[in-house]
Amino acid sequence: MKRPRIMQWSARQSASITVFAMLFGLGMISILGYQVNSSYRAQMAQARSRVDNLSQMLEAQLRSALREVDLVLRDLEDRVDVPALARSPLDDTRAKALQGLLLDKLTLVRQADNILLIAPDGRVVYQALDFGTAQPPFDAAQLARIRDDPYRERVYARLQGTDKHQQGIALARRLETRDGQFAGLVVANVTTAYFQQVLDTLDLGQHGIALLVDERSAAVAQRPGERPADDFSPDPQLLRQLNNGTLATGITVLENGAGVTRLVSYRQLAGSPFSVVVSTSSRDYLASWRNNNLYYLVGGSLLLAMALMMIYFFWRSHRLARNLQQKESRLNVSEVRFRQMIETIPVALLLARLPECFITYINQQGARTFDIPQAGALSLRAADFYLNSSDFREQLLAMDQTQGIRNIEVRMRRWSGEAFWASLSMSSVTVGEEITLMIGVSDITERKRLEGELKRRATTDSLSGLSNRAHFMELANQELARAQRYARPLALLMLDIDYFKRINDTHGHDVGDQAIRAVAQVLSATLRDVDVVARMGGEEFAALLPETTPELACAAAERVRVNIEAHRIALPNGSELAFTGSIGISALRRDDQLIDDLLKRADLALYHAKHHGRNQSALYDEIEPQQSA
Structure with missing residues (x-):
């Protein structure tokens, strides 16, 4: 009986196989290493994008809330009898009428807690809600600066006190006599409770932090309500840079402290000394990555062990060279283990x-x-x-x-x-x-x-399905730059639902939401695909019309107004609700630099339309002589 032929391995063959096994093992480890590194970078990028989007949405929401308050205060400027206020106290009838006016305006802005009228000497003479003796939000020095600066129409102050109605932010506008003399202030108090409610809606994870701070880095509102986790405090240098304009829009940075890495986004509320700070902890956004990384490390260790075992078996087969059966058996064992390793990696x-x-x-x-x-x-x-x-x-x-x-x-x-x-x-x-x-x-x-x-x-309004304010401003500024560069016409529509507060109070907020969605549908169906349509906040909408002259813009506005007037909302009781809208129109001018210029003129035209009968459109260029007068 012949002995089985023993297979002989040359040194070159053994070396080649060993090198191949080592390269293969190293290649697989490299793939796993790159995969772990890639997943980390992707997780960090996703977390950075998310915290930046959250801070943008928070900043836009708070800025929109303060702007709504400012619009109400600006309306009060025109309706308050300044000479009569100077002769305070008023008689009971006029005092009740004035307080009723303040109370009506207070109901238009849910974020405001009270509206005050302040005399030139700093005394609170009237308030919408009587919480007792109201504390003036401005001290003597601040009041003097406001009085001596006639160009400062809007003023902010930090409310501080033991009573809940004395904590938050005060937003004020100047009152002036007909000859331009300082006649006092109309002030709205936005309490910390409102800001706390907005912050509590953010999904930041178990260790997330959100703050609204003033120019001295002191917190107006914070989430969580107690002292922030990990003794976190915002970077005062970055806040100073936001306040002095060095950082134009905000910044998202990586901060280390107390053994925790945080992604922190800083953004300033435009036109105010207040900033929002949103932070997420690595203990939240890296939790899943750490769990997955453990599996990668286990797989890599198995891979390395299997590669070493392959080298060992090849070396043993060369040294022993027993017979083909032994070598095939060892190779089969090695192959099985190798395949198990390959088959188990994720x-x-x-x-x-x-x-x-x-x-x-x-x-x-x-x-x-x-x-x-x-x-x-x-x-x-x-x-x-x-x-x-x-x-x-x-x-x-x-x-x-x-x-x-x-x-x-x-x-x-x-x-x-x-x-x-x-x-x-x-x-x-x-x-x-x-x-x-x-x-x-x-x-x-x-x-x-x-x-x-x-x-x-980040770019869409959830209720109407239109672009939100931040996305509209970005697209509109790009379109304005294009129109200025090529000397093309451009128009802007500002639309506001008439008596929207009455719709909400009479039929409920669900019907009010239906009215907002109905206006969004009318705008989308009436205007062109190239027009940029957005919900700016509340019941206010805007539409940017490229390649549109003032005449064409007025025609488009009239079509929108007629379609809104013809629209009906079915109510639960079987009846139908009809409503109307007022529209302000502005056209691009040569010296316009930002879309804010058109928004301001369209807003004035909208104000004119609402105060001259509503359910109409007004072109700013036609009412400008009246505005100047």
């Missing part, structure tokens, strides 16, 4: 032979990702898994130039034809004359969907 792995690019191996995760049997993939080329085969050719060229690509986002497709987003890494290993292409794929479709949803929420 990354779809494809191996392809270059230059033909035929798939030589796909792991179970890859089969699940591409929805194809493992055996069925062996007859395909690597490009067949791409939505566009040109992307694969470009990546092959880039890999030759850079020695591998790491964590790029690409559109791929499952065997059923369904497209999905993937994070892909690609490298190659050369053994002898054979080149093996290694492709690691992670499905990031859900992450891309979340990124798109966050972007949509």
Whole structure:
């Protein structure tokens, strides 16, 4: 009986196999390392984007709330009898009428707690709600500065006191006599309770922090209500830069302290000395990443152990050279362990032979990702898994130039034809004359969907479905710059629902919301696709009309007004509700620099329309002589 032939291994063969095993193990570790690093960067980018979006939304909401208060105070300037106020106290009839006027205006702004009239000497002479003896929000020095500065129409002050009605922010506007003399102030108190309610709506995680601070970095309102976690305090230098205009729009920074890393976004409320600070803790936004990272480390350790075991078995087979059966047995054991390691990693792995690019191996995760049997993939080329085969050719060229690509986002497709987003890494290993292409794929479709949803929420008003104020301002300023550059006409419409407070009080806020959605539908259906339409806040809307002359803008405004007047809302009791809207129109002028210039003129035209009968439109250029008079 012949003995089985013993297979002999040359030194070169053993060395080649050992090198291949080492390169393969190192390649897999590199893929896992890059995947861990990529997931960390992606998590940080997502967390930074989220905290920045939250601070933008918070700043826009608070700024819009203060602007609503300012609009009410500006209306009171025109309606308060300044000479009679100077002769206070008024008789009972006129005093009750004045207090009723203040109370009516207070009901228009839910964020305000009280409205006060302050005499030139600083005394509180009248208030909408009687909380006892009201404390003046401005001391003698502040009042003197306001009196001596006639160009300062709007003034802010910090309310401080033991009573809940004396804590928050005071917003004031000057009252002047006909000859321009200082006649006192009309003041609205926005208490800390309102700001606290807004901050409590933010989803910042268990350790998140949100603050509204004044120019001295003192908190007006904060979330959580007690002292912020980790003894966090905002950076006074960044707040000073926001107040003095060095940082124009705000900044998001990474701060370390008390063993915790925080992403902190600073933004100033435009036109005021107050800023919002939104912070999220790494204990929240990195929690899932740490859990996933543990699995990556375990997989990497197994990978390294398996690579070392492969080297060991090849070395033993060369040294012992017992017989072919022993060598095949050892190789089979090694192959089983290797496949177990490959099959358990949470990354779809494809191996392809270059230059033909035929798939030589796909792991179970890859089969699940591409929805194809493992055996069925062996007859395909690597490009067949791409939505566009040109992307694969470009990546092959880039890999030759850079020695591998790491964590790029690409559109791929499952065997059923369904497209999905993937994070892909690609490298190659050369053994002898054979080149093996290694492709690691992670499905990031859900992450891309979340990124798109966050972007949509940051730019869209949730009630009306139109653009929100911040997105409108961005698009409108871009359109204004284009119109100025090419000397093209541009018009702006400002629309306000007439007697909206009455609709809410009579029929409820649900009907009021239906009215807002109805106006949004009318604007979208009546105006062109190129027009930029947005809800600016409350019942106020704006529409920017490119390539539109004042005459065409007036015609468009009239169509919108007629369609709103013709619209009906079905009420629960079977009746129908009709309502109207007033529209202010402004046109682009040569010296306009920002969309705020058109907004201001359109706002004045809207004010004119509402105070001359409502349910009409007014062009600022036509009423300007009256405004000047």
